[in-house]
Amino acid sequence: MSKSAIEGRQRVIEAAAAMLASHGLRGISIREVIKFANAPLGSTYHNFPNGKQQIVTEAVQWAGEQASAQLQACLAQDKENGIQLFLQQWRKRLTKSEFRHGCPIVAAAIEASEEEDAEPVKQAVSTVFAHWQQLLTTHLISLGHAASYAQSLAVAVIACIEGAVVLCRGQQNIAPFDAIIECIPAMLAAKQA
Amino acid sequence: MSKSAIEGRQRVIEAAAAMLASHGLRGISIREVIKFANAPLGSTYHNFPNGKQQIVTEAVQWAGEQASAQLQACLAQDKENGIQLFLQQWRKRLTKSEFRHGCPIVAAAIEASEEEDAEPVKQAVSTVFAHWQQLLTTHLISLGHAASYAQSLAVAVIACIEGAVVLCRGQQNIAPFDAIIECIPAMLAAKQA
Numbered sequence: 001m002s003k004s005a006i007e008g009r010q011r012v013i014e015a016a017a018a019m020l021a022s023h024g025l026r027g028i029s030i031r032e033v034i035k036f037a038n039a040p041l042g043s044t045y046h047n048f049p050n051g052k053q054q055i056v057t058e059a060v061q062w063a064g065e066q067a068s069a070q071l072q073a074c075l076a077q078d079k080e081n082g083i084q085l086f087l088q089q090w091r092k093r094l095t096k097s098e099f100r101h102g103c104p105i106v107a108a109a110i111e112a113s114e115e116e117d118a119e120p121v122k123q124a125v126s127t128v129f130a131h132w133q134q135l136l137t138t139h140l141i142s143l144g145h146a147a148s149y150a151q152s153l154a155v156a157v158i159a160c161i162e163g164a165v166v167l168c169r170g171q172q173n174i175a176p177f178d179a180i181i182e183c184i185p186a187m188l189a190a191k192q193a
Numbered sequence: 194m195s196k197s198a199i200e201g202r203q204r205v206i207e208a209a210a211a212m213l214a215s216h217g218l219r220g221i222s223i224r225e226v227i228k229f230a231n232a233p234l235g236s237t238y239h240n241f242p243n244g245k246q247q248i249v250t251e252a253v254q255w256a257g258e259q260a261s262a263q264l265q266a267c268l269a270q271d272k273e274n275g276i277q278l279f280l281q282q283w284r285k286r287l288t289k290s291e292f293r294h295g296c297p298i299v300a301a302a303i304e305a306s307e308e309e310d311a312e313p314v315k316q317a318v319s320t321v322f323a324h325w326q327q328l329l330t331t332h333l334i335s336l337g338h339a340a341s342y343a344q345s346l347a348v349a350v351i352a353c354i355e356g357a358v359v360l361c362r363g364q365q366n367i368a369p370f371d372a373i374i375e376c377i378p379a380m381l382a383a384k385q386a
Contacts (some may be wrong), residue, residue, distance in 0.1 A: 022305055026219045102303065109363035110295065110303055111217055125363045155360065155372035156353060164358030167348065168319045170302035179348035186383035187376050 009047045011037040015030050016059035017066075020104035023112035025056060025121070054110065057120045064106040066129030068135060075139050082139065084187065087181050088119055090161065098171045100180075105122065105129070108158075137167060140188075153187060160184055202232040202240045209252035210259075213297035218249060218304035218314070227381030243313075249301065250313045256297045259330060268332050275332065276350065276381065280374050283354065285373075287370060292362045298322070299355050325351055334380075344379060353377055 001009070008165065015037035019028050030052050034044050048054040070089060077083035109125045111120040136154035141147055160180045167176035194202070208230035212221050228235050241247040263282060268275035286294065301312050302318045305311040329347035334340055353373045360369035 010302040014287070026220075026304075044258055050345055100304070101255075102306070105363075107303060109359050110300060111219075113292070113362040113365075114302070122365075123364070126365075129360060129363055138244075149375070152372035152375040155357075155369050156376035157223075159354075159356030159360055159373050160349060160352050161370055162359055163352030163354065163357065164348075166299055166302050166355055166359070167322060167352055170298075170315070172315075176348050176352055178350050179345040182342070182345040183349035183380050186380045189383070190376075191378035 002132060005047075007041045008037075008043060008168055012039050012044055012047070012055060013058050013062050014041075015149065016055045017063040017104050018101070020056065020063070020107050021101045025115075028052065028056065028193055030055065046068075047123075053118065053120055057124045060105060060121060060124040060128060064124070064131065067128075071132065071135055075135070079139075079143070084181070084185065086136050087161070087177075087184070090165075091174065091177050091181065092114075094165065094168055095174050102169050103162060103165050106165065107164055129158065131176045143188075145147075148188075157184060198236065198240075201230075201232045201236060202337065205237055205240070205248060206251050206255050208232075209248045210256040210297050211253055212293070213249065213256070213287065213300050216337045217300045218311075220310075221245065221249065222223065223248065246311065246313055250317045251329075253298060253314060253317040253321060256316070260298075261324055268328070269329075272336070272377050273334075276377070277374070280284050280354070280370075280377070283358075284370050287358065287361055288367055291365075292365055295362050296355060296358050297324065299358065322351065336381075342383075349380060350377060359369055 002070070011050045012033060015027060016033045019033060029129075030044070034041055034057060045051070048058075071086050073084075074086040074089065078085055105125055105128050106145060108121055112121040112125060136157060137147075137150045140150035140153050145153060160168075164176045164180045168174055168192075205226060209226045210219060211228060212226060223237070224234075226248060227234055237246070241251075264275075264279050267279040267282065271278055279290045280327055298321050301314055302322075305314040305318060326344070326347045327352060328339075330343045333343035333346050338346060353376075357369045361367055
């Protein structure tokens with residue numbers, strides 16, 4: 001593939017991730033993604049022979065990797081307060097988009113679980129959650145948590161973030177996110193359940 | 194309205210709540226709700242003149258009240274461990290439905306926020322979350338928490354539950370819910386942030 005073809009393919013994936021975060025899985029149509037990405041119709045069908053499902057699957061993978069990279073950067077920058085740093089960055093993202101831009105992975109998780117034929121999307125969602133969980137677990141163990149509690153804590157932190165994003169969108173304000181920023185430290189401070 | 198007409202109307206609302214929890218907002222059609230509720234088409238259009246939006250709005254209100262009543266019963270039954278009791282009941286509900294039956298309010302919150310013309314649904318979602326939050330805040334204050342931390346804690350607990358429900362559906366297992374059951378006590382034990 002030429003450089004511009006690779007760029008065009010990537011634009012489609014990023015457009016799909018953005019639309020997934022704001023419009024949800026069922027709110028996405030290939031035509032709108034292509035329009036948003038300014039990509040040609042023909043090459044998009046060529047690049048993604050399995051159509052919408054393939055585009056959404058790759059969008060979930062890409063968005064998951066982006067979030068992982070952001071999380072890793074925060075944890076590397078400040079070992080003690082890396083999770084709080086990550087929460088602050090998410091807070092900014094939510095307020096900047098006026099709560100319209102939720103989490104593309106959550107949108108895909110909820111809507112794909114309602115559909116019979118969305119196996120590849122479900123698989124991608126599951127892999128993304130597992131990777132975030134693994135990053136956080138490793139980090140929490142390095143902070144002195146017991147392995148099994150670190151694993152639960154990692155999941156609980158992710159659940160808090162995802163739930164708060166949903167609440168912020170539902171209530172159209174940032175208060176739920178501020179609430180988890182205030183309460184997560186108590187979970188992190190506990191060395192075991 | 195006759196007794197059977199009232200019952201028919203209520204069956205439609207409960208069917209819509211069940212379908213919202215399993216199929217999401219966009220997965221609902223009036224025809225399917227009516228079929229599921231075994232209700233006549235004509236009287237349903239008469240009972241819900243604003244169509245799907247009205248049915249979904251009332252389903253969100255009804256499901257929200259059901260969850261509130263369940264939460265209140267748990268808190269009244271065991272003041273110290275009422276929240277844990279509520280979590281255990283939710284855990285059962287999730288496993289029983291094999292993770293297909295998520296939270297109807299979350300489904301409505303995510304999908305309604307993606308739609309321009311779903312104002313009454315958004316309003317109902319926001320009212321339900323506010324009511325849950327108020328119930329938990331009052332309970333946490335009665336357990337000795339400072340009012341402002343109790344408010345944050347109430348939201349954080351709701352965020353944890355909603356996020357965990359999404360993760361359980363995404364991963365098709367109960368582990369995320371068990372993780373929050375393990376980690377929430379640490380948040381509850383902290384008297385202030």
